[in-house]
Amino acid sequence: MAFLALADRPQSRTTVAALLWPDLDEEGARNALRSTLPALTRLTEIEWLETDRTNLSINSEVVWSDVHAFLQALIGFRLHAHEGADLCVECVGALEAATTLYQDDFLVGFSLADSLEFDNWQASKREWLHQEYTQMLRRLAEHYSVPHLQSAMNYARLWLEADPMSESAHRLLMRLYTLNGQRTEALRQYQDCVRILDEELATLPEDETTRLYEMIRAGGMPTIAAIENPISRSVVSVLPPLPGLIIGRETVLTDLKQRLGIPDSNQKQAVTVIEGWPGVGKSTTIAALAHDPDVWDAYPDGVLWTSLGETPSLHAELMRWGEGLRLISSGKVPPLEELTSQIAAALRNRRMLLIVDDVWQADHFIPFRVAGHQSATMISSRLSQVARVLAPTASDVYRLPQLSSDSSLLLLSRLAPQAVEQFREAAIELVSDLEGLPLAIQVAGRLLHEEMQMGWGVEHLIAELRSGARLLGEQAPSDVLPAIAVDSSPTIAALLQRSTRSLDAETLTRFALLGLFIPKPATFDLGAMAALWEINDPRPTVRTLVNRGLLEPLTGGRFQMHALLVLHAKSLLTYPTQG
Amino acid sequence: MIAPNALQSAELRLAKYYAEKLRQTTERYEQGGASLPGALKFFDQELAQIRHWQGYIVEQENGGAEYDRLRIDFALNTLVTHQSFDQQMDWVQPGLEAAQRLGDHRSESVLLKDMSYILLRQGDLPAARTVAERAFKLAQQVNDKMLEADTILRLGLDHIKRWRFRAC
Numbered sequence: 001m002a003f004l005a006l007a008d009r010p011q012s013r014t015t016v017a018a019l020l021w022p023d024l025d026e027e028g029a030r031n032a033l034r035s036t037l038p039a040l041t042r043l044t045e046i047e048w049l050e051t052d053r054t055n056l057s058i059n060s061e062v063v064w065s066d067v068h069a070f071l072q073a074l075i076g077f078r079l080h081a082h083e084g085a086d087l088c089v090e091c092v093g094a095l096e097a098a099t100t101l102y103q104d105d106f107l108v109g110f111s112l113a114d115s116l117e118f119d120n121w122q123a124s125k126r127e128w129l130h131q132e133y134t135q136m137l138r139r140l141a142e143h144y145s146v147p148h149l150q151s152a153m154n155y156a157r158l159w160l161e162a163d164p165m166s167e168s169a170h171r172l173l174m175r176l177y178t179l180n181g182q183r184t185e186a187l188r189q190y191q192d193c194v195r196i197l198d199e200e201l202a203t204l205p206e207d208e209t210t211r212l213y214e215m216i217r218a219g220g221m222p223t224i225a226a227i228e229n230p231i232s233r234s235v236v237s238v239l240p241p242l243p244g245l246i247i248g249r250e251t252v253l254t255d256l257k258q259r260l261g262i263p264d265s266n267q268k269q270a271v272t273v274i275e276g277w278p279g280v281g282k283s284t285t286i287a288a289l290a291h292d293p294d295v296w297d298a299y300p301d302g303v304l305w306t307s308l309g310e311t312p313s314l315h316a317e318l319m320r321w322g323e324g325l326r327l328i329s330s331g332k333v334p335p336l337e338e339l340t341s342q343i344a345a346a347l348r349n350r351r352m353l354l355i356v357d358d359v360w361q362a363d364h365f366i367p368f369r370v371a372g373h374q375s376a377t378m379i380s381s382r383l384s385q386v387a388r389v390l391a392p393t394a395s396d397v398y399r400l401p402q403l404s405s406d407s408s409l410l411l412l413s414r415l416a417p418q419a420v421e422q423f424r425e426a427a428i429e430l431v432s433d434l435e436g437l438p439l440a441i442q443v444a445g446r447l448l449h450e451e452m453q454m455g456w457g458v459e460h461l462i463a464e465l466r467s468g469a470r471l472l473g474e475q476a477p478s479d480v481l482p483a484i485a486v487d488s489s490p491t492i493a494a495l496l497q498r499s500t501r502s503l504d505a506e507t508l509t510r511f512a513l514l515g516l517f518i519p520k521p522a523t524f525d526l527g528a529m530a531a532l533w534e535i536n537d538p539r540p541t542v543r544t545l546v547n548r549g550l551l552e553p554l555t556g557g558r559f560q561m562h563a564l565l566v567l568h569a570k571s572l573l574t575y576p577t578q579g
Numbered sequence: 580m581i582a583p584n585a586l587q588s589a590e591l592r593l594a595k596y597y598a599e600k601l602r603q604t605t606e607r608y609e610q611g612g613a614s615l616p617g618a619l620k621f622f623d624q625e626l627a628q629i630r631h632w633q634g635y636i637v638e639q640e641n642g643g644a645e646y647d648r649l650r651i652d653f654a655l656n657t658l659v660t661h662q663s664f665d666q667q668m669d670w671v672q673p674g675l676e677a678a679q680r681l682g683d684h685r686s687e688s689v690l691l692k693d694m695s696y697i698l699l700r701q702g703d704l705p706a707a708r709t710v711a712e713r714a715f716k717l718a719q720q721v722n723d724k725m726l727e728a729d730t731i732l733r734l735g736l737d738h739i740k741r742w743r744f745r746a747c
Binding site for chain 2: 509513517521523524527528531558572573574
């Protein structure tokens with residue numbers, strides 16, 4: 001129910017079944033769901049659940065959910081896009097109502113036995129909602145700091161209670177106490193900050209906090225204008241949920257932030273296109289970036305994010321940006337070109353980060369080319385050709401690397417700690433075979449965890465995973481997919497098919513034949529492909545495959561294919577077995 | 580999806596491609612000098628694929644003469660820089676059997692000579708001598724003087740090794 005209540009559209013039965021019964025195969029899980037639904041609907045005479053053959057959804061007309069109401073308030077507030085600390089009466093009411101609704105963290109005390117999938121979904125939603133809650137408290141505290149110091153302090157205390165390690169909250173409370181004539185309380189607040197940071201993080205406060213303390217101790221009076229407000233100029237688009245688990249991407253995030261001018265704005269690149277193998281973590285990385293506090297500091301006017309996928313509704317996606325920027329008056333929908341112009345004009349003097357994830361055709365990006373000179377645009381695509389077309393220069397393309405061996409093993413050990421501890425050598429070989437591809441490691445880790453929970457040995461499963469036999473048929477975890485794919489819960493094979501299904505028959509056959517190469521490492525030269533395909537000049541086909549992100553050129557006229565793609569190609573070679 | 584016979588043809592083409600590349604590169608390696616670095620780099624790059632396709636060819640039990648010819652091709656170029664003597668023997672043995680099936684005495688002689696060398700390096704001196712003598716007889720039979728000379732050289736190595744052992 002919680003999962004359905006939080007979704008803003010119907011969810012497929014397959015998705016819900018896989019989330020709740022991850023240890024069953026697809027048919028088993030669907031059967032379990034089918035037999036559970038009548039019991040749920042019998043709970044009350046009210047028809048709260050809407051079902052059809054493929055989808056389930058909550059009837060929002062008859063079911064009220066605190067999380068839904070909380071999010072409605074959040075969306076309403078963001079649509080107003082207030083600048084600075086000032087809020088309108090409507091927004092103050094919405095935020096106060098929402099913070100009252102937030103009684104505790106999301107689904108606290110509730111868990112599903114043996115469903116890592118559900119745990120991850122729950123954890124990411126919890127983190128996201130908690131973050132939104134603390135930001136609401138911050139906005140309210142800042143809003144009330146001018147006219148109602150007492151109210152401001154109440155919200156600042158609630159903020160601190162929700163996020164005790166936030167130095168911004170400590171500083172705000174120190175300022176408010178000082179302004180309210182409670183200098184001793186302000187100094188004590190600093191001591192609390194020092195103690196909490198030392199106990200929890202074994203670190204000292206930031207210089208800014210210490211300077212404020214020194215100023216208050218010396219009798220200084222912070223002004224209202226001095227209240228820091230790094231993100232209050234409104235993040236105008238609902239961001240993707242923060243990835244539940246991101247490991248081994250510290251260097252990548254530093255590199256990408258450098259391209260965004262963090263910390264040196266002189267190094268900012270207006271456009272960065274992230275490309276990489278399917279499943280290498282482009283969407284996860286970009287989502288982590290969208291939530292990064294350094295990014296919020298550097299782009300105080302907000303982050304606009306969208307995920308396009310293969311067949312996007314460009315107008316609808318751009319409308320979301322227009323609504324976020326309050327450019328759309330109710331009932332009037334401007335044509336696409338006009339909307340693009342309006343948004344470009346609105347962004348002209350703003351410092352915003354625009355993120356366009358999962359682009360499949362260069363043309364799809366055209367309406368989103370709206371950034372002003374102070375903003376930056378980050379795009380992701382699995383297709384090399386699209387990346388090259390969208391990047392102004394070759395240096396604007398960033399190829400997202402696979403995880404290192406150590407990070408791969410760390411990721412696997414976070415997902416399946418017991419399995420890695422007991423079968424360390426086999427685990428090392430497994431991550432080596434998966435060639436640092438987070439998607440594959442995530443799937444393997446979840447399977448190993450489930451197997452260990454059952455008390456079974458995992459040697460056989462590891463062998464199956466290493467051969468790829470088990471991997472392709474497994475569902476991809478929703479938290480590592482582009483947002484556009486979340487609803488369909490595709491298998492790994494289906495995800496990979498997205499890259500190959502638009503190939504013409506001849507090219508698809510040639511791609512499938514590449515599955516004959518051994519996968520580790522699948523590197524080969526043009527001559528091998530010419531022999532394999534029985535043609536004199538393989539270059540046109542190779543060019544197509546490189547452009548589709550299915551082959552990667554190496555030095556010396558050689559090419560590489562990722563192990564998972566070799567497995568996918570191999571699966572296309574054979575006839576399905578009967579029965 | 581690809582028809583099974585088309586798939587088998589594709590596999591055979593790849594096996595042939597790597598056997599031929601291996602032959603050409605082994606020649607460059609044996610020439611030494613400026614050819615050596617390129618040849619060694621090729622071995623490094625293609626080692627996994629070459630091993631895979633050699634193994635594939637050996638496994639095709641009912642492949643016929645075409646597969647036997649490839650077994651011989653792989654056995655004649657055993658990646659000596661990258662494989663242990665045991666691994667080289669695993670390549671030579673099926674090649675030798677294939678040469679015997681095809682009645683290719685020259686290849687059989689060369690492979691026996693190579694086998695003798697491997698046995699010698701493995702320390703099995705009697706077996707090395709026996710195999711080298713068989714190689715020599717076959718070289719005489721096909722009237723290949725270079726091969727005869729090469730095999731005599733191998734037998735000579737055998738004697739030197741025996742002499743060294745006795746000296747110890």
